[in-house]
Amino acid sequence: xxxxxxxxxxxxxxxxxxRARILDAAERLFAEEGLAAVxxxxxxxxxxxxxxxxxxxxxxxxxxxxxxxxxxxxxxxxEARRALVAVARPGVTADWLRCLVQPxxxxxxxxxxxxxxxxxxxxxxxxxxxxxxxxxxxxxxxxLVAADRGLDDCLGHLGPDERADRRAMVRxxxxxxxxxxxxxxxxxxxxxxxxxxxxxSAHLVAATTGLLEAPAAD
Numbered sequence: 001x002x003x004x005x006x007x008x009x010x011x012x013x014x015x016x017x018x019r020a021r022i023l024d025a026a027e028r029l030f031a032e033e034g035l036a037a038v039x040x041x042x043x044x045x046x047x048x049x050x051x052x053x054x055x056x057x058x059x060x061x062x063x064x065x066x067x068x069x070x071x072x073x074x075x076x077x078x079e080a081r082r083a084l085v086a087v088a089r090p091g092v093t094a095d096w097l098r099c100l101v102q103p104x105x106x107x108x109x110x111x112x113x114x115x116x117x118x119x120x121x122x123x124x125x126x127x128x129x130x131x132x133x134x135x136x137x138x139x140x141x142x143x144l145v146a147a148d149r150g151l152d153d154c155l156g157h158l159g160p161d162e163r164a165d166r167r168a169m170v171r172x173x174x175x176x177x178x179x180x181x182x183x184x185x186x187x188x189x190x191x192x193x194x195x196x197x198x199x200x201s202a203h204l205v206a207a208t209t210g211l212l213e214a215p216a217a218d
Contacts, residue, residue, distance in 0.1 A: 019058050021047040023072060026055075026065060031119035035066070035127050066130055069120065070138050076110075077103040081143040085150065093154040094209045099147035101174065101204055105197045113193055114186035122179035155212060162218050170208045177204060 025046035029038040040055040040062070047054070059065040080103035088095035108115050124130045139145070155163050177200075185196050 015058070018047070018049070018054070019068075022049070022055055022058055022065075023069060027069060027120040028116045030069075030123050031116040034123050035062075035130070040065075063129070063133065066124060067133060067137065069124065070130075070134060073107045073117070074138065074141055076107050078141050078143045080106050081141075081147055085143055085146050088147070088150055090150070091154055093151065093212055094205050096147055096151035096154060097170075097205045097208050097212075098201075099150065100144070101208075102201055104178070105201050108182065109194050109197050113190055115182060118178040118182040122175050125175055151212075157213075158216050159218050162216055166212055170211060173208065173211075174204065 022043060026038070026043045029043060029046060041052050043065075044052060044054040049055070051057070055065065059068055081099055084095075084099040084102060088099055104118075108117060111117065125134065139148075152163075152167075155166070158166065181197075181200050185193055188196055
């Protein structure tokens with residue numbers, strides 16, 4: 001029985017490692033070429049899988065693969081966000097923006113460099129089907145919801161339409177700047193990555209705070 005248990009454990013570890021290689025390959029290819037341009041067969045080949053059905057075997061269809069990418073680091077982000085929400089001050093826009101921005105960048109800094117996560121995210125979010133998946137699953141994460149509500153409570157000086165417009169501006173700005181900065185950071189030596197992302201985080205929070213706190217136009 002012990003031998004069977006060890007064999008089962010080894011197979012599970014091998015399957016997890018294969019899944020990780022497939023996700024790494026998908027993330028890089030989607031980042032470079034976009035969602036529609038990359039086939040499961042190509043992802044499998046880039047991940048070193050000789051079986052052309054490997055991606056489907058481990059992840060099902062394209063939607064399941066995208067879901068796995070979107071949720072890949074959600075637990076780490078939620079744990080970091082929980083700690084930030086606990087100390088965020090009511091009505092302080094920068095605190096609540098930091099709850100949204102910083103956990104993502106903390107994950108990027110902790111990953112092997114260079115990373116493709118943010119560029120992949122920008123490509124995925126340009127697809128209408130992925131946006132629906134994002135709303136149904138990723139944006140429902142409890143601490144992300146709490147941070148979003150805290151930020152919304154800071155925007156009482158804006159009417160509903162202008163508030164929605166500015167929130168949309170911030171989302172678009174953040175996603176695109178994440179992707180652009182990730183590409184720039186990829187050229188840095190490893191010992192400069194954390195500091196570069198730290199500066200970027202501070203600048204991004206300051207800029208988006210200004211955008212949201214500007215006097216109402218309407």
